[in-house]
Amino acid sequence: MSIINLESILSAALSKNRVAELVLEEKNKLLDIQQLYSLCYHPEQTLAFRASWILETIVLTHPEQLLPVIDKFLSDFPKQKNPSCQRHFTKILMCIQDNNASPLIKEALAQADREVLVSTVFDWLIDPDTPLAVLANCMDILYGFSEEFDWIQEALTYQLTQLMDRGSPALNSRGKRIFQKINRKSSGRASK
Numbered sequence: 001m002s003i004i005n006l007e008s009i010l011s012a013a014l015s016k017n018r019v020a021e022l023v024l025e026e027k028n029k030l031l032d033i034q035q036l037y038s039l040c041y042h043p044e045q046t047l048a049f050r051a052s053w054i055l056e057t058i059v060l061t062h063p064e065q066l067l068p069v070i071d072k073f074l075s076d077f078p079k080q081k082n083p084s085c086q087r088h089f090t091k092i093l094m095c096i097q098d099n100n101a102s103p104l105i106k107e108a109l110a111q112a113d114r115e116v117l118v119s120t121v122f123d124w125l126i127d128p129d130t131p132l133a134v135l136a137n138c139m140d141i142l143y144g145f146s147e148e149f150d151w152i153q154e155a156l157t158y159q160l161t162q163l164m165d166r167g168s169p170a171l172n173s174r175g176k177r178i179f180q181k182i183n184r185k186s187s188g189r190a191s192k
Helices: 003-011 016-027 033-039 045-061 063-079 083-097 103-111 114-126 132-145 151-166 169-190
Strands: none
Touching: 003 033, 003 045, 033 045, 033 063, 045 063, 045 083, 063 083, 063 103, 063 114, 083 103, 083 114, 083 132, 114 132, 114 151, 132 151, 132 169, 151 169
């Protein structure tokens, strides 16, 4: 599929069924993942959002399909300024962090500049203009990096307290879940 044709498809409103069709096209190699990824940074924000939504759907159903662009995704992650795309990008990063991710995906994350990823996600977490869904994903991502970066637990605990004071029920629920994980991890360390 040409990039012009893909842009045309993404310029129109998409249903979940159409997204599923596009995911299937990518799986069958009728859709170029590199072209799709490049459109996630399109200046037309709605088009970029739709490209990001399809990319996330592909990754959630077939994570290995991200491999041709995973290094670029990880290095470009801080450049994603579209809040609607940030929601999908944080979900993709959560998928990449998953313990059950393939060895190739884990290797790509190990080779990435994780300090930059953590810094970017933390910046999004403390930005008062960050949408709630992105904030919730940022909590999980930072917790996922807390094994590697000691300071994250303390900083995340403080930020969760701040966010939950002004958060929605869904954000508070996610925050409580992260607090529980932090407390379990801390009590596990204390007992050793």
